[in-house]
Amino acid sequence: MKAVKIGILGLGTVGGGVVNVLNRNAVEISRRTGREIIVTRASARDLNRERICDTQDINLTTDCYDIINDSEIDIILELIGGVTLAKDLVLQAIDNGKHIVTANKALIALHGNEIFAKASEKGVMVLFESAVAGGIPIIKAIREGLSGNQIQWLAGIINGTGNFILTEMRDHGRDFADVLAQAQALGYAEADPTFDVEGIDAGHKLAILASLAFGIPLQFEKIFTEGITKITRADVEYAEQLGYRIKHLGIARKTEQGIELRVHPTLIPERRLIANVDGVMNAVLVQGDAVGPTLYYGAGAGAEPTASAVVADVVDVVRMLNSEHPNTVPYLAFQTDQITDIPVLSSDQINTAYYLRLNAEDKLGVLAEVTKILADHKINIEALIQKEPLEGEITLPVIMLTQTTLEQEMNAAIAKIEALSTITGSVCRIRLETLG
Numbered sequence: 001m002k003a004v005k006i007g008i009l010g011l012g013t014v015g016g017g018v019v020n021v022l023n024r025n026a027v028e029i030s031r032r033t034g035r036e037i038i039v040t041r042a043s044a045r046d047l048n049r050e051r052i053c054d055t056q057d058i059n060l061t062t063d064c065y066d067i068i069n070d071s072e073i074d075i076i077l078e079l080i081g082g083v084t085l086a087k088d089l090v091l092q093a094i095d096n097g098k099h100i101v102t103a104n105k106a107l108i109a110l111h112g113n114e115i116f117a118k119a120s121e122k123g124v125m126v127l128f129e130s131a132v133a134g135g136i137p138i139i140k141a142i143r144e145g146l147s148g149n150q151i152q153w154l155a156g157i158i159n160g161t162g163n164f165i166l167t168e169m170r171d172h173g174r175d176f177a178d179v180l181a182q183a184q185a186l187g188y189a190e191a192d193p194t195f196d197v198e199g200i201d202a203g204h205k206l207a208i209l210a211s212l213a214f215g216i217p218l219q220f221e222k223i224f225t226e227g228i229t230k231i232t233r234a235d236v237e238y239a240e241q242l243g244y245r246i247k248h249l250g251i252a253r254k255t256e257q258g259i260e261l262r263v264h265p266t267l268i269p270e271r272r273l274i275a276n277v278d279g280v281m282n283a284v285l286v287q288g289d290a291v292g293p294t295l296y297y298g299a300g301a302g303a304e305p306t307a308s309a310v311v312a313d314v315v316d317v318v319r320m321l322n323s324e325h326p327n328t329v330p331y332l333a334f335q336t337d338q339i340t341d342i343p344v345l346s347s348d349q350i351n352t353a354y355y356l357r358l359n360a361e362d363k364l365g366v367l368a369e370v371t372k373i374l375a376d377h378k379i380n381i382e383a384l385i386q387k388e389p390l391e392g393e394i395t396l397p398v399i400m401l402t403q404t405t406l407e408q409e410m411n412a413a414i415a416k417i418e419a420l421s422t423i424t425g426s427v428c429r430i431r432l433e434t435l436g
Contacts, residue, residue, distance in 0.1 A: 017303030135305030149288030160280035198227035
């Protein structure tokens with residue numbers, strides 16, 4: 001059969017990894033698809049830059065449009081990142097009848113609804129396995145492997161940078177700023193780490209996972225995001241003493257009232273497998289009504305782990321091209337006319353438990369005032385640690401774990417606690433999930 005020709009937009013780390021995997025595993029991939037797959041063209045900003053792949057047989061250009069307008073190209077791999085240019089290129093490529101494989105989570109999270117509508121109109125595939133959790137085949141698992149289930153909730157460590165920082169803080173007793181600097185030096189974090197440490201990157205990925213899990217439109221703008229910049233070494237240590245670990249989780253849960261979509265630091269019982277996912281690794285825990293909990297673990301970034309997912313999508317497209325009567329899996333797992341706009345709950349409608357840390361004056365009755373405020377808002381205390389004040393200090397740290405409560409009640413209680421003259425500074429609040 002005729003070879004399938006690939007055009008790559010962006011021959012950086014991931015693009016180079018894709019070329020290497022396709023070349024190294026060419027025979028194996030051909031056995032699976034029945035056709036040869038050839039990268040014939042690729043775009044790059046600097047044509048003279050040293051690359052991790054052999055480009056001898058690839059026609060390089062700085063003009064992405066030259067590639068998407070090439071009538072010989074069957075599949076476009078969008079690996080340039082960003083949103084504006086990538087969106088324009090993808091929509092034009094779809095108009096030209098090209099199938100799309102992308103690793104761009106922001107593009108899918110922010111513009112996927114429009115892109116899939118255009119792709120459906122033109123009868124082409126848009127695949128994006130590598131956009132979430134790198135080499136972990138979590139999208140295929142939810143979209144295909146778990147399609148017989150009602151997904152009840154999912155929770156994921158889906159940003160390796162944040163997980164590396166929290167792991168180092170726990171294992172070596174280091175402060176956030178110190179570990180962030182190391183992450184930047186190692187190339188795990190960008191010079192501007194905002195997307196990673198404030199939960200924006202994880203939010204993009206969660207929007208995609210939630211849409212696949214629940215059959216709802218992509219709606220990143222409705223996700224509650226909270227970063228890890230305020231997590232202290234003391235919080236990490238107190239969590240350990242209480243039998244928990246702090247992870248930066250993306251959580252999507254279907255309730256009778258609507259869908260919870262949130263990214264925030266979370267205490268998890270240390271016995272949970274996902275609590276033991278360390279360093280730059282990713283993991284996603286999915287709860288289905290039939291299968292129960294399933295955990296997906298692996299490398300969330302890197303040239304070849306990400307390339308693994310990109311090439312898997314290419315294989316799927318080629319298999320479809322081979323079929324006389326293709327029956328493709330819907331872009332977002334559910335049939336297009338069955339995507340339902342279930343309401344997404346606001347953050348104050350979330351039900352969860354909490355870790356609270358506050359600095360209280362070392363006086364009789366202070367703790368009673370705090371516990372009364374919590375009781376007034378129907379918040380029960382599960383555990384409490386009261387530390388001795390350091391020499392010369394007039395305040396002492398008080399750490400509490402609460403039972404599950406409505407976030408709006410916790411917001412009101414914290415406001416009243418912070419207003420007490422005997423409480424210094426802000427109350428540190430970290431949500432707690434048992435993931436049972």
